[in-house]
Amino acid sequence: MKIIAHLDKHASPLKGLPHNPSVLSNFRHGATPLHASVSKCRNNMKIIAHLDMDAFFAAVEEREHPRFKGRPIAVGSDPKGGKGRGVVSTANYKAREYGIRSATPISKAWQLSEQAEKSGKPSVIFLPVNMRLYSKVSKNIFKIVEKYTKLYEPASIDEIYFDLSHSKNFKEAEGVVKKIKEEIFEKEKLTCSVGLAKNKLIAKIASDFQKPNGLTVVLPGGEFKFLENLPIRKVPGIGPKSEEILNRAGINTVGNIVAVGKKKMEHLLGAHGKDLYFSAQGEGDDEMRPEEDPKSIGEQDTFGADTLNSDLITKRLYELCDGVFRSFKQSGFNSFKNLVLTVRFSGFETVSHGEPVGEKIKSLKDIRFESLRMLLPYLDKRKNPNLKKIRLIGIRLEKLSKKPPENRLPL
Ligand code: TTP
Numbered sequence: 001m002k003i004i005a006h007l008d009k010h011a012s013p014l015k016g017l018p019h020n021p022s023v024l025s026n027f028r029h030g031a032t033p034l035h036a037s038v039s040k041c042r043n044n045m046k047i048i049a050h051l052d053m054d055a056f057f058a059a060v061e062e063r064e065h066p067r068f069k070g071r072p073i074a075v076g077s078d079p080k081g082g083k084g085r086g087v088v089s090t091a092n093y094k095a096r097e098y099g100i101r102s103a104t105p106i107s108k109a110w111q112l113s114e115q116a117e118k119s120g121k122p123s124v125i126f127l128p129v130n131m132r133l134y135s136k137v138s139k140n141i142f143k144i145v146e147k148y149t150k151l152y153e154p155a156s157i158d159e160i161y162f163d164l165s166h167s168k169n170f171k172e173a174e175g176v177v178k179k180i181k182e183e184i185f186e187k188e189k190l191t192c193s194v195g196l197a198k199n200k201l202i203a204k205i206a207s208d209f210q211k212p213n214g215l216t217v218v219l220p221g222g223e224f225k226f227l228e229n230l231p232i233r234k235v236p237g238i239g240p241k242s243e244e245i246l247n248r249a250g251i252n253t254v255g256n257i258v259a260v261g262k263k264k265m266e267h268l269l270g271a272h273g274k275d276l277y278f279s280a281q282g283e284g285d286d287e288m289r290p291e292e293d294p295k296s297i298g299e300q301d302t303f304g305a306d307t308l309n310s311d312l313i314t315k316r317l318y319e320l321c322d323g324v325f326r327s328f329k330q331s332g333f334n335s336f337k338n339l340v341l342t343v344r345f346s347g348f349e350t351v352s353h354g355e356p357v358g359e360k361i362k363s364l365k366d367i368r369f370e371s372l373r374m375l376l377p378y379l380d381k382r383k384n385p386n387l388k389k390i391r392l393i394g395i396r397l398e399k400l401s402k403k404p405p406e407n408r409l410p411l
């Protein structure tokens with residue numbers, strides 16, 4: 001009998017699963033009893049894990065404030081009694097039951113909390129973002145992973161890929177993952193979800209399959225069975241725009257992508273469509289790239305009221321540059337490739353403009369200069385023909401690297 005996947009779950013077994021009950025029962029039947037027959041790690045076949053912390057910022061806050069245990073928590077900008085204009089960074093799973101999640105406008109989160117309170121449920125605890133603390137915890141977690149394998153690739157503040165191919169087989173690798181999960185829980189009092197598969201793409205989709213506190217193993221050969229009934233949005237690289245285009249063409253599941261074929265996918269989404277066709281069959285990268293850390297450092301801020309006042313906007317831009325510069329100095333990275341400016345207009349239309357100017361930037365003054373140069377066209381008709389007011393601006397450094405030191409910003 002072929003094992004498609006093995007699921008191991010310590011929390012709610014239904015959370016995060018796709019809506020297709022047949023997939024659920026498939027995987028349930030494939031669980032522990034058959035596991036002894038898992039295939040060995042064949043030549044060239046890698047064993048890759050993807051670990052993602054559960055409700056990261058909110059979970060850290062819950063740990064730091066035991067009195068909030070069990071309460072819904074939203075971490076993000078100041079709700080200002082319902083008048084706040086920023087967004088939620090993340091919400092714990094209790095707050096998600098109210099419909100609050102990452103990127104929910106903070107005013108909407110406030111409303112949802114008030115509604116819940118009226119129906120007798122606990123109100124939401126709103127907390128500000130404490131990035132310094134989360135970065136510290138993130139480093140501690142990555143250090144725990146590093147004890148088990150030197151081949152790893154941090155992918156964001158709360159997620160990391162690591163290579164366990166030195167294990168004899170998937171069963172042994174699963175044992176290592178369990179130890180890592182236990183150590184993270186013991187030392188940091190936090191849970192995470194992990195996916196184990198032959199490449200990064202499947203491991204990432206698998207880590208999201210049973211959140212929170214999940215462990216999902218997709219054995220070699222079982223990739224397509226695992227993927228085929230998942231909604232297309234589960235595939236990294238399919239955002240709301242691609243989803244809409246594909247849905248309109250009747251493509252709703254990963255299996256549909258394969259069924260329509262490469263030509264059709266290319267016709268709908270160009271080269272990206274072709275890539276997705278291969279992804280949908282479970283193909284993907286299995287290399288760890290620790291030096292090419294894709295993490296970015298950025299800050300953004302929503303104005304108290306939409307504005308086109310250039311003094312005010314420039315002042316805020318400089319403050320953001322100062323914050324980003326400070327974080328960069330503390331990050332341990334030495335250089336970056338791209339500087340990205342984000343502008344959100346009234347009505348939420350958002351543009352991001354990035355330029356590969358990292359080489360040029362040697363100081364805080366340079367970041368301020370380049371950011372302002374990129375921003376100015378949005379303050380006049382060059383890139384803002386209707387002179388729309390601006391709601392939010394952001395600055396981000398992308399493609400951070402530990403080398404080369406000649407581009408290091410002065411400390
Ligand atoms: P995620 O891993 O996407 O979310 P999460 O860890 O909060 O929840 P999950 O259990 O579903 O993994 O993001 C990690 C952290 O990054 C998150 O805790 C807060 C931050 N974040 C933002 O600030 N803004 C965002 O839009 C998202 C998606 C995340």
Ligand code: MG
Pocket residue numbers: 052053054055056158
């Ligand atoms: Mg997470």
